Amino acid sequence: MILVFGGTTEGRKAVEVLEQAGKVFYYSTKTGEQDIALHHGKRIDGAMDAEAIRVFCQEHDIRLIVDAAHPFASQLHENIAQVSVSQNIPVIRYERIYPPRDPEMEWIDDYSQIPTDIHTLLATTGVQSISHLKWLEKLGIKVIYRILNRESSIQLAHLQGATDNQLCFYPQTADAEAVLMKESGESGGFNEKVKEAKEKGMRIIVLKRPQLSIINYQFSIVNGPFGLRRAVEKLLPEFYPLHSGLTTGTCATAAAVAATLRLLKNEMPDEVPVLLPNGETIDVPVGYGDGYAYCIKEAGDDPDVTNGVEVRASVKHANVFEIRGGEGVGVFTLPGFDYPPGSPAINKAPREMIENNIQTILSPLTSQLPPLIITISVPQGEEIARRTFNPRLGIEGGISIIGVSGIVMPFSEEAFIESIRKCMTVAKASGSDRVVINSGGKSERFVKALYSKLPRQAFVEYGNYIGETLKIAHELGFKEVTLGVMLGKAVKLAAGHLDTHSRKSVMDKSFIQQMLTEVGCDIDISEMTLARELWEKLPSNKLNTFASTVIRHCADYCNPLLPNGSLTILLIDDDGHIYE
Numbered sequence: 001m002i003l004v005f006g007g008t009t010e011g012r013k014a015v016e017v018l019e020q021a022g023k024v025f026y027y028s029t030k031t032g033e034q035d036i037a038l039h040h041g042k043r044i045d046g047a048m049d050a051e052a053i054r055v056f057c058q059e060h061d062i063r064l065i066v067d068a069a070h071p072f073a074s075q076l077h078e079n080i081a082q083v084s085v086s087q088n089i090p091v092i093r094y095e096r097i098y099p100p101r102d103p104e105m106e107w108i109d110d111y112s113q114i115p116t117d118i119h120t121l122l123a124t125t126g127v128q129s130i131s132h133l134k135w136l137e138k139l140g141i142k143v144i145y146r147i148l149n150r151e152s153s154i155q156l157a158h159l160q161g162a163t164d165n166q167l168c169f170y171p172q173t174a175d176a177e178a179v180l181m182k183e184s185g186e187s188g189g190f191n192e193k194v195k196e197a198k199e200k201g202m203r204i205i206v207l208k209r210p211q212l213s214i215i216n217y218q219f220s221i222v223n224g225p226f227g228l229r230r231a232v233e234k235l236l237p238e239f240y241p242l243h244s245g246l247t248t249g250t251c252a253t254a255a256a257v258a259a260t261l262r263l264l265k266n267e268m269p270d271e272v273p274v275l276l277p278n279g280e281t282i283d284v285p286v287g288y289g290d291g292y293a294y295c296i297k298e299a300g301d302d303p304d305v306t307n308g309v310e311v312r313a314s315v316k317h318a319n320v321f322e323i324r325g326g327e328g329v330g331v332f333t334l335p336g337f338d339y340p341p342g343s344p345a346i347n348k349a350p351r352e353m354i355e356n357n358i359q360t361i362l363s364p365l366t367s368q369l370p371p372l373i374i375t376i377s378v379p380q381g382e383e384i385a386r387r388t389f390n391p392r393l394g395i396e397g398g399i400s401i402i403g404v405s406g407i408v409m410p411f412s413e414e415a416f417i418e419s420i421r422k423c424m425t426v427a428k429a430s431g432s433d434r435v436v437i438n439s440g441g442k443s444e445r446f447v448k449a450l451y452s453k454l455p456r457q458a459f460v461e462y463g464n465y466i467g468e469t470l471k472i473a474h475e476l477g478f479k480e481v482t483l484g485v486m487l488g489k490a491v492k493l494a495a496g497h498l499d500t501h502s503r504k505s506v507m508d509k510s511f512i513q514q515m516l517t518e519v520g521c522d523i524d525i526s527e528m529t530l531a532r533e534l535w536e537k538l539p540s541n542k543l544n545t546f547a548s549t550v551i552r553h554c555a556d557y558c559n560p561l562l563p564n565g566s567l568t569i570l571l572i573d574d575d576g577h578i579y580e
Helices: 009-019 050-059 074-087 127-132 134-138 151-159 190-199 213-217 225-235 248-265 348-362 381-385 413-429 441-451 466-476 487-494 509-518 531-537 540-561
Strands: 002-005 025-029 041-045 064-067 091-094 106-108 120-123 142-147 167-169 178-182 203-207 220-222 271-275 281-285 287-289 292-296 310-317 322-325 372-377 434-438 459-461 480-486 566-572
Touching: 002 009, 002 050, 009 025, 009 041, 009 091, 009 225, 050 074, 064 074, 064 225, 074 091, 091 225, 127 134, 127 142, 127 151, 134 142, 142 151, 178 190, 190 203, 220 225, 225 281, 248 271, 248 281, 248 292, 248 310, 248 348, 248 372, 271 348, 281 292, 322 348, 348 372, 413 434, 413 459, 413 466, 434 441, 434 466, 441 459, 441 480, 441 566, 466 480, 466 540, 480 487, 480 540, 487 509, 487 531, 487 540, 487 566, 509 540, 540 566
Parallel strands: 002 025, 002 064, 025 041, 064 091, 091 220, 106 203, 120 142, 120 178, 142 167, 178 203, 322 372, 434 459, 434 480, 480 566
Antiparallel strands: 271 281, 287 292, 292 310, 310 372
């Protein structure tokens, strides 16, 4: 069982991550005022000291704690740390992402350091801080407190001595010479507050976030949803039925960072931090060889032929910064990709990840990338590529280095749909006005005879994602689309299931019976287990009529997804006969 301490944006994100498991967990807030939807999680509200946390953990068999509480909740962090040690319960600290400290702003460690050479101060540090600021009023400084416009906050402000004319309700502001804010991180609206203050020409005073002593307790630190899920998978493996993995882009980035650290700083850490496109940072294991660093591709429970391969990076000094493809990394031979034919098959997102990580980690004070040549290689890449979409895409000589988010979710629809999008983009770039989409190699083989003059790139497999593929065809502006489908998927599509995966839809015998009735065919399908059995059960004089009925129902759901194009649906039987 997992116990989450939230009440924050991070707490809300933690809930989203944990809900993916479909298992019970507990979510604790101090006030109970956070509006949050829980499906599998159970909410508990009210402040808990160390003893209360300990008792709760024992009574509910808590085996993992997620500390997603506010960074300034120092006492709560300490209480959690004490229970972690005494009960031997691992803790994941869900930290915020903090922008670099601007030296033009005034940074203080506590309220006693607030400058007193000001006349008016707008305090955005929360209602709990009012009692810490009353001493400024005694010095003749006018203090305006910006708080949330809710009854509990107003009452607490009054209890601490604030008057109504001193209160300003978020998101309103007030004219003041200076503003006091907490270093609350990106999710706490820090950047927005700074921007607003600068636009008003206000002096900015920032209370630094407290340095948490949790480092001494060896908490696992994450600062985003992917890192949280991976930490839970590591510390409590049974919580998720399926585990996530890393994209080849993340592996290439980790290897590049490790190789660069080795070259420039003579450092060889076992793990390196990798900044993901969503702004969070995860730690990725790396290793070292003769002249290169490597990262082992980890696919998690996503079926991926690249799982376990070694993604390498070698780095050397140069005159400019450049990313190259080495052994086992394919080359684009067709248009339609992020880079022209002849370029190494390293997509835009992984390139940007490599560049951003090298710049962020090694050169945080400059926008200039160090003049390095980074070569990415995958020794097994050429052999593995034969089992991927790459030959169809016109990527030759190896695999492609891909990944949009940096993380592979198990059996990821996103990953498969992204591969469909790439195939569709290549089909568009081939110059063909028509794209022929099929469920797999068998149906494609039958349909190709009808479109023998089309380039092979015009044939795209949709797997089960018929709806998503048609949406992509519309987005790319295809005027003519042919959908080849076999009966098993067709009867699902005819019933309105645009995703025909068995996890999402099953054969609906009652709907099939309805279609049979429409064509005046009375046959018993009660014992039928596979839709293709219909081809044998149907009278020969009803085959064409039934096929037309199935196609018509399919078209009812598919045509609206292609409003500016012409859709041809081909129903294919097991022998390759095609009905239109």
